[in-house]
Amino acid sequence: MYRISKEFHFSASHQLVNMPAGHPCARLHGHNYVVRLELASEELDQYGFVVDYTALKAFKDYIDDAFDHRHLNEVLDSDLPTAELLARHLHDWAKARWPQVCAVAVSETPKTWARYQP
Numbered sequence: 001m002y003r004i005s006k007e008f009h010f011s012a013s014h015q016l017v018n019m020p021a022g023h024p025c026a027r028l029h030g031h032n033y034v035v036r037l038e039l040a041s042e043e044l045d046q047y048g049f050v051v052d053y054t055a056l057k058a059f060k061d062y063i064d065d066a067f068d069h070r071h072l073n074e075v076l077d078s079d080l081p082t083a084e085l086l087a088r089h090l091h092d093w094a095k096a097r098w099p100q101v102c103a104v105a106v107s108e109t110p111k112t113w114a115r116y117q118p
């Protein structure tokens with residue numbers, strides 16, 4: 001199995017409104033998000049690629065247009081815009097375009113990662 005990944009970056013605000021009173025994430029705040037898109041294939045194409053990294057620009061464009069400098073509660077229409085749910089959303093968007101997509105991981109801070117893999 002061949003595996004590749006590419007990282008994408010954006011900044012956004014969110015508020016986990018269902019958290020208990022006093023939880024820091026119940027307050028409006030923001031992160032510099034890192035998204036890692038992971039793809040896998042048993043076979044390589046004629047160029048020796050799983051998928052050409054440059055072909056993933058549509059994913060970057062989607063993130064830039066829909067997520068960068070936006071409020072994730074509004075973008076995802078959710079009171080729970082967690083890293084887990086964002087990873088699931090981005091996985092499903094990318095999987096519909098590239099069948100080789102196998103997982104998406106999302107980092108909110110330098111110390112945290114949430115990863116969705118069906």
Ligand SMILES: Nc1nc2c(c(=O)[nH]1)N=C([C@H](O)[C@H](O)COP(=O)(O)OP(=O)(O)OP(=O)(O)O)CN2
Nearest residue numbers: 016024025031081082083084108109110111112114
């Ligand atoms: N499982 C999850 N836990 C938390 C999420 C999440 O999406 N999934 N989100 C948050 C906050 O939004 C944010 O990520 C802050 O997390 P925190 O652990 O406080 O991050 P820090 O890097 O600031 O960690 P410190 O230990 O305070 O330095 C919270 N939980």
Ligand SMILES: [Zn+2]
Nearest residue numbers: 014025031108
């Ligand atoms: Zn947060």
